[in-house]
Amino acid sequence: MLSARVLLAIYLAGLALVAFWPTPVDRPVAGRLQMVLFALHTAGLPELINYNFVEFSSNILMFSPIGVLAALAFPTFHRGRIVLAGFAASCCMELGQQLFLHDRFPSAMDIIANTAGAMLGLWVLGVLEEWLRQGGFDKLNRR
Secondary structure (H helix, E strand, O other), rough: OOOOOHHHHHHHHHHHHHHHOOOOOOHHHHHHHHHHHHHHHHHOOOOOHHHHHHHHHHHHHHHHHHHHHHHHOOOOOHHHHHHHHHHHHHHHHHHHHHOOOOOOOOOHHHHHHHHHHHHHHHHHHHHHHHHHHHHHHHHHHHO
């Protein structure tokens, strides 16, 4: 099985590809997504769930595996360092977009969402670790 460090490196390479793609990666589907959201709003979905909400949420989900994989790859690191590393990586991505990719739109909100994603991944891992410490699978098998 691949180690957590190898999986983290592969994930980071894929993330770099997305982050430094010359044009926004959602451009091909943006119109369709807007149409789907409009239809869902017509059917009763709250207006709060709009394109910006979907983009923000996507950034959170995109960075969540980093929190999990980094914690597994570097178990002796304080988890606060992993959050800071996620923040720093996000800042570098946004700065790179600002400096080198004229069709991309760097955003402070992306940095917030990406950092929140790393934190979410750490939180999910922490919940899972605690569940396992308390005999999670044993409790399921007893039912």
